[in-house]
Amino acid sequence: xxxxxxxxxxxxxxxxxxxxxxxxxxxxxxxxxxxxxxxxxxxxxxxxxxxxxxxxxxxxxxxxxxxxxxxxxxxxxxxxxxxxxxxxxxxxxxxxxxxxxxxxxxxxxxxxxxxxxxxxxxxxxxxxxxxxxxxxxxxxxxxxxxxxxxxxxxxxxxxxxxxxxxxxxxxxxxxxxxxxxxxxxxxxxxxxxxxxxxxxxxxxxxxxxxxxxxxxxxxxxxxxxxxxxxxxxxxxxxxxxxxxxxxxxxxxxxxxxxxxxxxxxxxxxxxxxxxxxxxxxxxxxxxxxxxxxxxxxxxxxxxxxxxxxxxxxxxxxxxxxxxxxxxxxxxxxxxxxxxxxxxxxxxxxxxxxxxxxxxxxxxxxxxxxxxxxxxxxxxxxxxxxxxxxxxxxxxxxxxxxxxxxxxxxxxxxxxxxxxxxxxxxxxxxxxxxxxxxxxxxxxxxxxxxxxxxxxxxxxxxxxxxxxxxxxxxxxxxxxxxx
Numbered sequence: 001x002x003x004x005x006x007x008x009x010x011x012x013x014x015x016x017x018x019x020x021x022x023x024x025x026x027x028x029x030x031x032x033x034x035x036x037x038x039x040x041x042x043x044x045x046x047x048x049x050x051x052x053x054x055x056x057x058x059x060x061x062x063x064x065x066x067x068x069x070x071x072x073x074x075x076x077x078x079x080x081x082x083x084x085x086x087x088x089x090x091x092x093x094x095x096x097x098x099x100x101x102x103x104x105x106x107x108x109x110x111x112x113x114x115x116x117x118x119x120x121x122x123x124x125x126x127x128x129x130x131x132x133x134x135x136x137x138x139x140x141x142x143x144x145x146x147x148x149x150x151x152x153x154x155x156x157x158x159x160x161x162x163x164x165x166x167x168x169x170x171x172x173x174x175x176x177x178x179x180x181x182x183x184x185x186x187x188x189x190x191x192x193x194x195x196x197x198x199x200x201x202x203x204x205x206x207x208x209x210x211x212x213x214x215x216x217x218x219x220x221x222x223x224x225x226x227x228x229x230x231x232x233x234x235x236x237x238x239x240x241x242x243x244x245x246x247x248x249x250x251x252x253x254x255x256x257x258x259x260x261x262x263x264x265x266x267x268x269x270x271x272x273x274x275x276x277x278x279x280x281x282x283x284x285x286x287x288x289x290x291x292x293x294x295x296x297x298x299x300x301x302x303x304x305x306x307x308x309x310x311x312x313x314x315x316x317x318x319x320x321x322x323x324x325x326x327x328x329x330x331x332x333x334x335x336x337x338x339x340x341x342x343x344x345x346x347x348x349x350x351x352x353x354x355x356x357x358x359x360x361x362x363x364x365x366x367x368x369x370x371x372x373x374x375x376x377x378x379x380x381x382x383x384x385x386x387x388x389x390x391x392x393x394x395x396x397x398x399x400x401x402x403x404x405x406x407x408x409x410x411x412x413x414x415x416x417x418x419x420x421x422x423x424x425x426x427x428x429x430x431x432x433x434x435x436x437x438x439x440x441x442x443x444x445x446x447x448x449x450x451x452x453x454x455x456x457x458x459x460x461x462x463x464x465x466x467x468x469x470x471x472x473x474x475x476x477x478x479x480x481x482x
Contacts, residue, residue: 024335024440025439025440025443029152030436032152032155033148033152033432033435033439034340034435036151038428040144040147040148041424041428043071043144044141044143044424044431045140045421045427047067047068047071047139047140047143048136048140048141048418048423048424048427049136049419050067051064051067051108051131051135051136051140052131052136052418052419053419054110055110055115055127055130055131056108056109056110056129057109057112057129057479058109058168058169058171058172058478058479059087059088059109059168059173059175059474059475059476059477059479060088061108061109061110061168061169064088064136065081065088065089065166065168068090068106068108068139068143068166069081069090069092069166071147072092072143072146072147072164073092075094075146075147075150076150077092077146078093078094079091079093080092080093083179083182084178084179084181084182084474085178085473086169086175086474086476087476088168088169089165089166089167089168089175089178090165090166091164091165091179091184092163092164092166093161093162093163094146094150094153094161096153096154096157096158096160097159097160098159099159100161100189100441100442100445101160101161101187101188101189102149102160102161102162102163102189102192102438102441102442103162103163103164103165103185103188103190103191103192103393104142104145104146104149104162104163104164104165104191104192104193104434104438105142105165105167105193105386106138106139106143106167107135107138107167107168107170108135108138108139108166108168109135109171109173109175110130110131110132110135110136110171111132111133112128112129112479113128114130114131114132114410114411114412114415115127115128115129115130115415116132116412116415116416117416117419118415118416118417118419118420120355120356120416121355121359122412124412130412130415131414131415131418131419132409132411132412132414132415132418133170133171133409133410133414134195134196134409134414134418135171135196136418136419136423137196137402137418137423137424137426137427137430138196138427139166140427141400141427141430141431141434142193142194144431145192145430145431145438146435148431148435149435149438150162152435153442158439158443160442162438163188165184165185167179169474169478170384170385172212172281172478173317173474173475173478173479174317174318174469174474175385175474176385176388177318177320177385177467177468177469178469178474180388180389180392180393180467181388181467181469185389185393186393188393189394189448189451189452190394190395190396190441190448190451191389191390191394191396192395192396192397192434192437192438193389193397194397194400194430194433194434195397195398195399195400196399196400196402196414196423196426196427197399197401197409198366198367198402198404198406198407199367199369199372199399199405200342200369200371200372200398200400200401200429201337201371201399202330202333202334202337202371202374202396202397202433203330203334203372203374203375203376203378204326204327204329204330204377204396204397205323205325205375205376205379206285206322206324206325206377206378206379206380207285207322207379207380207382207387208257208290208322208379208382209284209285209286209287209290209320209383210283210319210320210383211281211290211294211316211318211319211468212279212280212282212317213279213314213315213316213317213318214280214314214315214317214478215238215241215277215278215301215312215313215314216275216276216277216312216313216314216315217235217238217241217276217277217301217305217311217312218275218310218311218312218313219231219232219233219235219236219273219275219276219308219309219310219311220232220274221271221274222271223270223271223272224269224270224271224272225270228272230272231272232272232309232310233266233272233276233310234266234273234274234275234276235265235266235273236310237305237308237310238265238276238278238304240307241278241301241303241305241312242262242278244300244303244304245258245260245280245297245300248296248297248300252293252296253284253289255285255379256282256284256293257281257282257284258280258281258282258293258297259280260279260281261279262277262278263277263279263481264276277481279317280297281318281383282294285322285379286322287321287322291468298314301314315475316469316472316475317475317478318385318475319467319468319469320385320387320388320468321387321388321391321468323384323386324387324390324391324395324455324458325390326390326395326451326454326455326458328394328447328450328454329394329395329396329437329441329447330374332437332440332441332444332447333396333398333433334371334374334398336433336436336440337371337398337429337433339436340429340433340436342370342371342429343425343428343429345422345425349420349421349422349425352404352417352420352422356404356413356416356417357404357405357406360406360407360413364406365406366404366405366406367401367405367406382409388465388467391459391463391465392465394448394451394452394454394455398430398434400426400429400433401426402418402422402426402427402430403417403418403422403423404417404422
């Protein structure tokens, strides 16, 4: 089992006994919903692979968003685009009357720096980005689940509202935060999401809170040889800051993660750069600790500017909460995931998986592809803007095996698999489990009430949601060097 798979299992149990609240769907309903997803599997795959080819980065997913919106409109959903100040965000609604509001999340942004062919060997292709986290599969499967749930609602005259939220820029742009902050999810009874992975699991675990942003240094340009005394290097400011932050690592809580890339270091060695920029992420399981550490990083930037005769400004890009588990919903999702037949692979797909695995370091742990046992409360060493959703709405998620066992996310191997039938077969599993869960929750008012009560218990009676982004708007150009 890979580190990514293990991260979605529990290391600490938080009352994981299953509540006997949600009655299972009738066998006929289960079969009908899964058959509906199967009938749409070719469309799911086509959509996922088209979005894989688009490989659009955060807040620029124009074609990817439009494709998913078109599918939903054709299925009878009313679509509102450009929500919460984000041109590529949308919400699709299907309402049959008064009743529960069940939401599904969809993502579709790609990662810069990972263009890769859908082949089991390292083969960069033209482009600036690749789907190294499988968001092409995420968005397509969520739409397929929404359509299958909608068909079941019509067939059984189910009252309520089904929503799908198209959420851009999960990779650093915190798209869901703006949707939550705008109040667009406040009446949702339960929110369902999933993620591409190298395993199958419905364990409900937490994640790292995250604050990110860009430090822009300003100096004075000069000839680096003829007049160096006239220059003040903005790059010196960046490097001095990075050195101080790297020393700071010894003196932060051990769960902290700090990463950075220099996004602008000057243009020519013989020109003292008058501008330079470094892009930072700070993560920790606790939101307040993240804020405190980022304040220390900011002070390091100010000290670096003072010491190098430059100035510095900070532009926050993202800010997300940790992920709040909900076992009430988690057991419903787990029971439904176990109902779904896992994919079998043909000879070509199995050869692809085997060759991908040959590229992994010796000793990489690989799971067997079965559904992992349910558990709760483990720490996922990553961040997601689903965290803000989970603190304001009862939220449940799962992962499906869309990559070869052992594949790390944000890798060329993940990009490759996400562009093949190995990936789309896993996405079908996710679509079925989500649709079954959504249908069951529409008929389970007691479960929804207990899920809300669990949310209230976990976040505390005095909880008031305040975004880590404050009132800052979406950083729509954060992938364009701005």
